[in-house]
Amino acid sequence: xxxxxxxxxxxxxxxxxxxxxxxxxxxxxxxxxxxxxxxxxxxxxxxxxxxxxxxxxxxxxxxxxxxxxxxxxxxxxxxxxxxxxxxxxxxxxxxxxxxxxxxxxxxxxxxxxxxxxxxxxxxxxxxxxxxxxxxxxxxxxxxxxxxxxxxxxxxxxxxxxxxxxxxxxxxxxxxxxxxxxxxxxxxxxxxxxxxxxxxxxxxxxxxxxxxxxxxxxxxxxxxxxxxxxxxxxxxxxxxxxxxxxxxxxxxxxxxxxxxxxxxxxxxxxxxxxxxxxxxxxxxxxxxxxxxxxxxxxxxxxxxxxxxxxxxxxxxxxxxxxxxxxxxxxx
Amino acid sequence: xxxxxxxxxxxxxxxxxxxxxxxxxxxxxxxxxxxxxxxxxxxxxxxxxxxxxxxxxxxxxxxxxxxxxxxxxxxxxxxxxxxxxxxxxxxxxxxxxxxxxxxxxxxxxxxxxxxxxxxxxxxxxxxxxxxxxxxxxxxxxxxxxxxxxxxxxxxxxxxxxxxxxxxxxxxxxxxxxxxxxxxxxxxxxxxxxxxxxxxxxxxxxxxxxxxxxxxxxxxxxxxxxxxxxxxxxxxxxxxxxxxxxxxxxxxxxxxxxxxxxxxxxxxxxxxxxxxxxxxxxxxxxxxxxx
Amino acid sequence: xxxxxxxxxxxxxxxxxxxxxxxxxxxxxxxxxxxxxxxxxxxxxxxxxxxxxxxxxxxxxxxxxxxxxxxxxxxxxxxxxxxxxxxxxxxxxxxxxxxxxxxxxxxxxxxxxxxxxxxxxxxxxxxxxxxxxxxxxxxxxxxxxxxxxxxxxxxxxxxxxxxxxxxxxxxxxxxxxxxxxxxxxxxxxxxxxxxxxxxxxxxxxxxxxxxxxxxxxxxxxxxxxxxxxxxxxxxxxxxxxxxxxxxxxxxxxxxxxx
Numbered sequence: 001x002x003x004x005x006x007x008x009x010x011x012x013x014x015x016x017x018x019x020x021x022x023x024x025x026x027x028x029x030x031x032x033x034x035x036x037x038x039x040x041x042x043x044x045x046x047x048x049x050x051x052x053x054x055x056x057x058x059x060x061x062x063x064x065x066x067x068x069x070x071x072x073x074x075x076x077x078x079x080x081x082x083x084x085x086x087x088x089x090x091x092x093x094x095x096x097x098x099x100x101x102x103x104x105x106x107x108x109x110x111x112x113x114x115x116x117x118x119x120x121x122x123x124x125x126x127x128x129x130x131x132x133x134x135x136x137x138x139x140x141x142x143x144x145x146x147x148x149x150x151x152x153x154x155x156x157x158x159x160x161x162x163x164x165x166x167x168x169x170x171x172x173x174x175x176x177x178x179x180x181x182x183x184x185x186x187x188x189x190x191x192x193x194x195x196x197x198x199x200x201x202x203x204x205x206x207x208x209x210x211x212x213x214x215x216x217x218x219x220x221x222x223x224x225x226x227x228x229x230x231x232x233x234x235x236x237x238x239x240x241x242x243x244x245x246x247x248x249x250x251x252x253x254x255x256x257x258x259x260x261x262x263x264x265x266x267x268x269x270x271x272x273x274x275x276x277x278x279x280x281x282x283x284x285x286x287x288x289x290x291x292x293x294x295x296x297x298x299x300x301x302x303x304x305x306x307x308x309x310x311x312x313x314x315x316x317x318x319x320x321x322x323x324x325x326x327x328x329x330x
Numbered sequence: 331x332x333x334x335x336x337x338x339x340x341x342x343x344x345x346x347x348x349x350x351x352x353x354x355x356x357x358x359x360x361x362x363x364x365x366x367x368x369x370x371x372x373x374x375x376x377x378x379x380x381x382x383x384x385x386x387x388x389x390x391x392x393x394x395x396x397x398x399x400x401x402x403x404x405x406x407x408x409x410x411x412x413x414x415x416x417x418x419x420x421x422x423x424x425x426x427x428x429x430x431x432x433x434x435x436x437x438x439x440x441x442x443x444x445x446x447x448x449x450x451x452x453x454x455x456x457x458x459x460x461x462x463x464x465x466x467x468x469x470x471x472x473x474x475x476x477x478x479x480x481x482x483x484x485x486x487x488x489x490x491x492x493x494x495x496x497x498x499x500x501x502x503x504x505x506x507x508x509x510x511x512x513x514x515x516x517x518x519x520x521x522x523x524x525x526x527x528x529x530x531x532x533x534x535x536x537x538x539x540x541x542x543x544x545x546x547x548x549x550x551x552x553x554x555x556x557x558x559x560x561x562x563x564x565x566x567x568x569x570x571x572x573x574x575x576x577x578x579x580x581x582x583x584x585x586x587x588x589x590x591x592x593x594x595x596x597x598x599x600x601x602x603x604x605x606x607x608x609x610x611x612x613x614x615x616x617x618x619x620x
Numbered sequence: 621x622x623x624x625x626x627x628x629x630x631x632x633x634x635x636x637x638x639x640x641x642x643x644x645x646x647x648x649x650x651x652x653x654x655x656x657x658x659x660x661x662x663x664x665x666x667x668x669x670x671x672x673x674x675x676x677x678x679x680x681x682x683x684x685x686x687x688x689x690x691x692x693x694x695x696x697x698x699x700x701x702x703x704x705x706x707x708x709x710x711x712x713x714x715x716x717x718x719x720x721x722x723x724x725x726x727x728x729x730x731x732x733x734x735x736x737x738x739x740x741x742x743x744x745x746x747x748x749x750x751x752x753x754x755x756x757x758x759x760x761x762x763x764x765x766x767x768x769x770x771x772x773x774x775x776x777x778x779x780x781x782x783x784x785x786x787x788x789x790x791x792x793x794x795x796x797x798x799x800x801x802x803x804x805x806x807x808x809x810x811x812x813x814x815x816x817x818x819x820x821x822x823x824x825x826x827x828x829x830x831x832x833x834x835x836x837x838x839x840x841x842x843x844x845x846x847x848x849x850x851x852x853x854x855x856x857x858x859x860x861x862x863x864x865x866x867x868x869x870x871x872x873x874x875x876x877x878x
Contacts (some may be wrong), residue, residue: 070422117601120608124365124421125564128556131367132600135553139593194734195725195741198714202722205711212671212709213723213784214697220732253549257429264426298437304430305414308423 032178036171046286048174048242051181054278055235056255057262058188058271059228064260065268066192067224068204069122072256073130076114076137077107077229079251081236083147086246089156094166096159096176100237107233108226110137115225119218122207134256142248152247159241177238184234189271191227200224258285258300265307267316274316335463337586338579343471343540345578346478350533351551352558352570353485354408354526360502360565360614362519364415365425368432370552371439372407372527376400376534377543378439381448384538390453393535400531407435408527412520432548440545450538470539477536482571489567498522502565502614530555554581557596561603563610572611622685624649624788624818625670625701630679632662632669639665641842642679647788647835652819654833656826662842663822664706667792670820671703672696684787700787704794708773710765710780717761719776721748723783748783755779755809771802778809788818795825807831830854 036044056078063069081103088102114137118129142150158166159173167173191197202210203217210217240246249255258281266277284303289296311317355369379400384393411431415424451457452470459466489495501508501515509515534543541547558577562569580599584592603611623646632640640662647653657663668674670681672693681689688696711719721738724747725731739745752758755775760768768776774794781789791810795803807828810819823829829836830850837847838859846856853859 064422070425114601117604120604124359124363124425127422127425128359128365129560129604132553132556132560133597135549135556136593136597136600139550139553139596140591143590143593145590190737191734193737193739195721195730195738195744196732196734198718198722198725198738199731201714201718202711205713206709208673209705209709209711210722211692211694212673212697212703212705213780214694214726215731216694223732257433261426264422295437295441297433298441301430301433301435301437304426304433308418308427308430312420312423 036174041170044170044174048177050279050282051177052235052238054275055181055184056232057259057274057278059231060259061263061274062228064263067200070127071130073134074232075251075256076134077111077232078236080110081107081233082240082246085237085240086153086156094157094160096161103233103237104230108230111229112226119221119225138252154245156244270316332463337582341579341582343474345575346474347533347537348558349574351530352555354530355555356559356570358523366428368428370548371432371435372404372530373534373551374548376531380450380535380538381543393453396535400535401528404531405524405528408524412523447544449542452539557600563613566612566614569612626682628680631677632665633677650816652834654829654836655822657839661839702781702784702786703790704777706792712766716763716765719765720751720779720783723780724748727785751779751783791821
C-alpha cells in the first residue's frame with residue numbers, strides 16, 4: 001500500500017468515527033436535558049452540583065492532563081469565582097449571566113496574580129506550590145470578614161436570567177448550569193484541539209525539545225494557568241448559583257483533592273473521562289458517605305489508594321485499551 | 331515594643347515546632363521526590379497521642395511518655411507511606427497515595443476522638459509563667475524554643491558530620507550516582523521517611539499545649555510545612571531551619587499586627603522568596619550542603 | 621564569504637573540568653561540516669554550547685554575523701539554528717503529524733491560537749504533511765510517535781527540524797544505534813536535503829562522515845586538533861596519532877574509500 005493510499009485509509013475511517021461520537025454526544029446531551037422532566041428535585045440538585053464540579057474538574061484536566069502539570073490548587077480559583085458570584089448576587093444583581101462573567105473574571109485574575117509563582121516549577125514541585133497557594137487562599141477566605149470568614153457567605157438571592165423572574169425551581173437552575181457547563185466543555189475541547197492545545201501537549205511530553213524548536217514554554221504554561229483559572233472560576237459561579245451559599249470549605253484542600261482524583265479516575269488528558277470521574281467522586285462523597293455512617297473521607301481515601309493501583313490510566317485509558325483490543329481482533 | 335518581643339518569642343517557639351515538622355517533609359522530597367501529603371496527618375496523630383496520654387496535664391510522666399509513643403506511631407506510619415510510595419514510580423501516583431492515606435488517617439482520628447477541639451495542658455512543672463521583658467511568659471514555650479535549638483544542633487551534627495549524614499546529602503544531590511556507586515539507597519530512604527514522620531509526630535505532641543488537636547489542623551500544619559520547605563529550598567536541612575524561623579516570625583508578627591491577614595502574609599512571604607530566589611533560600615541541589 | 625557559524629575561543633567548563641577549551645571554528649553557508657573525535661573529546665558539550673542548551677564559560681558564538689552567545693536556546697532556534705539530540709527527542713505522546721506541526725505552527729506564528737481547531741489551519745497542516753512526506757513518513761501521520769521505531773524517530777526528528785525552517789542544522793550522532801539499513805536510509809536522506817542548508821554533524825561512523833562532509837574538524841581533549849577537507853584529515857599525522865592512537869590509519873579509513 002502506498003503512502004497516499006494509507007493516508008486515504010486513515011482519513012476514510014475518521015469521518016465515521018467522528019459521526020459516531022457526535023451521535024453519542026447529542027444523545028448524552030438530550031438525556032441530561034431531559035433529566036428534570038423525569039427525576040425528582042433531589043437528584044436534579046445533585047446533578048447540578050456535579051455539573052458545576054465537572055467544570056472545575058475540566059480546569060484541573062487542562063493543567064494536569066493536557067499540559068502535564070498536576071495541581072492541587074484549582075479549588076482556590078473555583079472559590080474565587082463562587083465568592084465573587086455570590087457577592088455580585090447579594091450586592092449587585094441577581095442576573096446569572098453577569099454573575100457567571102464575574103466568576104470567570106475573578107478566577108482569571110486570581111490565577112494571573114498567583115500563577116507566576118507556580119508555573120516556573122514542574123512536576124511534584126508544581127503540585128506542592130499549587131497546594132500552598134490553594135491553602136493560602138483557603139485560609140484567607142476562612143479569616144477575612146468581608147467574605148464572612150469561617151461562617152461563609154449566605155443570603156444570596158435566587159438567580160434570574162435576562163430580566164425574568166427568579167428561578168426557584170431546581171429544574172430551571174439545572175438547565176442554566178447545564179447550558180453553561182456545555183459551553184465551557186465545548187470551549188475547553190476547542191482549546192485542546194487548537195494549535196495552542198498542541199503546544200501544551202508538546203510541553204507535557206518534552207519541554208526541552210520545545211525550547212530547541214524555538215518555543216518559550218513558560219509563557220504557554222502561564223497562559224494555560226490563567227485559562228484554567230477562568231474555567232475554574234466559571235465553575236465556582238455555577239456552584240454558587242445553585243447553592244446560594246459559599247463557605248471556605250468550598251475552596252478547601254478536599255475539593256482540590258477530589259477534583260484531581262476525578263481527573264485521575266477519568267483518565268488525564270481525555271475530557272469526557274474526567275467529567276464522568278467528577279460524577280463518580282461526588283456521588284461517592286455525598287451518597288456513599290451516608291451509607292457508611294458519615295465516613296465519606298475514609299472511603300475516598302481508600303479510593304485514592306485503589307485508583308493508583310487498579311486504574312493507572314483512568315476510565316478513558318481503559319476504554320481506549322478495549323477499543324484497541326477490538327480493532328486488533330477485527 | 332514589649333509586645334513585639336513577646337511576639338518574636340512566640341515566633342521562635344512556632345519556628346522550633348515547624349522545623350521539627352518540616353524537616354522530614356523536606357528530606358523525603360529531596361531524597362526521593364515524594365511529596366508526602368500525609369505529613370500533616372502524621373503530625374495530627376502525634377497531637378492526638380498527646381491528647382490521649384496527657385490531655386489533662388496532671389502527670390508530667392505521661393507527657394514525657396507521649397513523646398516516644400508518638401515518635402513510634404509516626405515512624406510506623408512513615409514506614410507504611412515509604413513502602414506505598416516505593417510501589418509506584420510515578421510521582422503523581424505517589425502524591426495521590428499519600429493523600430489517600432492522609433484522608434483515611436484523619437477520618438479515623440475523628441472517629442476515635444470526635445470533631446471537638448481538644449486542648450492539651452502543659453505538664454504541671456512547666457505550666458507556669460516567668461517574667462520576660464517585664465511580662466509574664468509561659469515557661470513551656472521557652473522549653474519548646476530550647477528543644478528547637480537542641481534539635482537543630484543535633485540534626486546538624488548528624489547530617490553534616492556523620493557518615494549516614496553524608497550519604498543522605500549525597501542522595502539528595504544525585505540519587506542515581508549514589509545507587510551507581512553500589513550503595514543500597516532503599517533502606518536509607520525508608521529510614522529517613524520513618525524518622526521524618528516520627529519527628530513530625532513528636533512535633534504534634536510538643537505543639538499540643540500550644541495548638542491543641544482538632545480536625546483540619548493537619549491541613550494547616552501541612553501548608554505551613556510546605557511553605558517552610560519551599561522557602562528554605564527542597565531537601566536542605568539548613569533551609570528548613572531558616573524557613574521555619576522565618577515563617578514562625580511572619581506568623582507571630584501577623585497575629586500581632588494583622589490577625590485577619592496572617593495567612594495572607596505567609597503566602598506573600600513565600601511569593602517574595604520565590605520571586606527573588608526561585609529555588610529557595612538555601613537550596614540543596616546546587617551546593618551539596620545540609 | 622562570511623561564515624554562517626563562527627566560534628571564537630569557545631570554552632565550556634564544568635567546575636574544574638574544561639570540556640571545551642578555546643575552540644575556533646567557522647562553517648560557511650551551504651557547507652556540510654563534520655565534527656569527529658574520540659569519546660570524551662567534548663563534541664556533545666560543544667554542540668550544547670553552540671545550540672544554547674548550555675551557557676558558554678568564555679568565548680563567542682557568532683551566528684549569521686550576530687553575537688548569539690548570551691541568547692537562550694529558544695531565541696537561537698528562532699534565528700534558524702536548530703539541533704537534534706543524541707537520543708531521539710520527539711513528543712512521544714503526540715501523533716507523528718503533531719510532532720512536525722509543532723515546529724510548523726511556531727514558524728507560522730499560530731502556536732498560541734485557540735480560536736479554531738488545529739486542522740482548520742490548512743496551510744500549517746499541509747506544510748507539516750509535506751515535511752513528513754519528504755522524510756518518508758507520510759503514511760504514519762496519525763500514529764502516536766511512541767509507535768515509531770528508532771530509525772523512524774530519527775526521520776521524524778529530521779522532519780521536525782526542517783519544518784522549523786533552519787539555516788543551520790546540527791545533528792548529534794544521528795546514526796548511533798541504527799542498523800546498517802537504517803544508517804544507509806538516513807545518509808541518503810541527508811544527501812537529499814536542499815544544498816543551501818548548512819549542516820554540522822557530530823558522528824562516530826567515519827563512513828558516514830566521509831560520505832556526507834565537505835569539511836571535517838577533529839576535536840581532541842576539548843581542543844581543535846585539525847580542520848580541513850576529508851582528504852586533508854585522512855592524511856593528517858596528528859590526527860592519526862592522537863585520534864586513532866595508532867599508525868594503522870589506512871585500515872581504519874578504508875571503509876570510506878572503497
